């Protein structure tokens with residue numbers, strides 16, 4: 001078996017980061033493979049309800065960590081809203097992660113490698129975006145990942161000011177659910193090039209904030225929510241949808257009035273907000 005790359009520090013990068021590494025360990029002891037799959041199906045269905053405006057048709061993809069060795073990821077050609085167990089493919093994580101190293105790969109090479117990484121033969125092939133899922137699921141505290149193209153968020157991400165307007169926070173629950181700031185990522189081709197850019201954006205974020213991001217905003221593309229639980233992926237996605245709508249609405253009245261940094265920091269570290277976050281996420 002190929003050795004796993006260690007793209008991010010596993011511990012010691014600050015108080016919050018260490019706490020998340022611990023919660024990942026506790027989580028690993030709690031959920032078995034079938035439960036992971038069941039929760040991933042439910043999360044995918046929730047994200048895929050078209051009336052929520054998060055994805056349409058075959059847009060978006062999801063994944064969940066089973067162990068250090070394998071994870072489930074959405075297959076190409078399936079829809080989140082109606083996905084069945086065979087639409088979520090179990091793949092070998094170290095094999096997928098190897099693609100992040102080494103030379104650039106063509107689409108056909110990526111497809112062949114993804115096919116080779118499948119744990120068992122199946123009707124569908126893993127999504128072309130499997131590579132960034134593999135990387136994100138190596139981050140301590142990340143067990144579920146949901147990638148969507150919300151109408152509200154895309155309205156911002158497809159604009160000239162996408163980065164500037166999303167740098168600061170506008171209301172407390174945004175900070176409680178989605179963290180101190182999102183990671184930002186410029187447009188990249190899907191596949192390995194995008195996965196490498198995602199890894200770079202997360203590593204830069206960890207250096208800057210001493211914690212991992214809960215959300216990644218991708219220019220002209222969409223949102224990635226990183227959760228310890230499936231419910232957390234849903235709440236981050238739902239709250240970013242709300243944030244984008246509120247942010248857009250503020251432009252009717254002179255633009256956003258951002259919260260002062262001292263309030264943002266205080267909310268992010270207050271113990272009662274930790275309780276509130278647990279309540280919002282229902283666990």
Ligand SMILES: [Zn+2]
Nearest residue numbers: 060147221222
């Ligand atoms: Zn996408």
